[in-house]
Amino acid sequence: MQRIVIKVGSHVLTEKGAIAKRRMLALVQLIAELKAHQYEVILVSSGAVAAGSTQLPLDRASVANRQALAAIGQPLLLKMYQEKFAKFGLLCSQVLLSADVFESTEHIQHAKVAIDTLLENNVVPIINENDTVSIEELVFGDNDRLSAHVAHHFDAELLVILSDIDALYDKDPNRYHDAKRRAVVTTISDEELNAEHTPNNEFATGGIVTKLQSADFLMKHGRAMFLASGFDLSDVKSLLIDGKHVGGTLFQ
Numbered sequence: 525m526q527r528i529v530i531k532v533g534s535h536v537l538t539e540k541g542a543i544a545k546r547r548m549l550a551l552v553q554l555i556a557e558l559k560a561h562q563y564e565v566i567l568v569s570s571g572a573v574a575a576g577s578t579q580l581p582l583d584r585a586s587v588a589n590r591q592a593l594a595a596i597g598q599p600l601l602l603k604m605y606q607e608k609f610a611k612f613g614l615l616c617s618q619v620l621l622s623a624d625v626f627e628s629t630e631h632i633q634h635a636k637v638a639i640d641t642l643l644e645n646n647v648v649p650i651i652n653e654n655d656t657v658s659i660e661e662l663v664f665g666d667n668d669r670l671s672a673h674v675a676h677h678f679d680a681e682l683l684v685i686l687s688d689i690d691a692l693y694d695k696d697p698n699r700y701h702d703a704k705r706r707a708v709v710t711t712i713s714d715e716e717l718n719a720e721h722t723p724n725n726e727f728a729t730g731g732i733v734t735k736l737q738s739a740d741f742l743m744k745h746g747r748a749m750f751l752a753s754g755f756d757l758s759d760v761k762s763l764l765i766d767g768k769h770v771g772g773t774l775f776q
């Protein structure tokens with residue numbers, strides 16, 4: 525069994541302010557396929573604020589409103605996942621974590637026991653930041669850094685980040701047409717790690733910098749990260765199921 529973490533960003537999971545149900549189904553199908561190929565999969569999913577927004581049109585500019593929207597949306601998000609996983613005969617579960625869990629070895633151990641037990645019982649843990657009590661995701665990270673901690677502390681070999689971008693480029697491909705994909709990255713410079721955040725839409729707060737920080741953290745702990753498109757899952761399938769690195773960026 526190879527344990528992996530898959531993180532899906534809010535840009536991939538939402539469309540016109542609502543949950544993109546077809547993309548969610550494709551993601552759940554991928555996880556079912558991976559499980560059939562002997563992978564243990566932990567999912568880190570954003571999307572609670574977007575799901576909440578479909579029910580109550582609060583102004584997302586305020587952190588308090590985003591906390592409220594996350595509280596409204598989280599159970600809706602999980603309900604959608606439950607329905608989709610059920611199509612593949614799978615059970616999923618909700619694990620809400622806050623960043624400070626990772627500051628205490630006792631708390632980490634506690635959470636790891638729960639995660640291990642879920643995985644042993646063939647249940648997919650779906651992790652999200654507990655936004656109502658901790659505002660890290662809402663203010664900084666779009667779960668990129670949370671998912672890196674999840675991968676490291678819950679002992680996964682690989683973190684797969686499914687993004688609105690299909691790889692890391694030598695410059696922002698949305699601004700420069702001659703940007704070139706970097707297939708494999710083994711070191712990240714301080715300059716790249718401290719660059720300005722570049723969130724790409726109103727739901728995406730991370731940008732490429734938090735992905736690089738996550739990759740740097742994992743590589744320094746002897747783990748790997750794969751950045752690939754969440755709109756087209758073929759590069760992830762090629763790597764994880766066929767063992768072929770076609771697209772995407774592998775940090776190792």
Ligand code: ADP
Binds near residue numbers: 691693
């Ligand atoms: P997510 O889908 O995870 O929410 P974000 O929108 O937060 O992703 O971050 C990805 C965005 O970062 C891309 O759409 C792109 O515009 C931007 N970006 C900036 N620099 C780069 C780069 N060097 N390589 C790839 N993407 C970059």
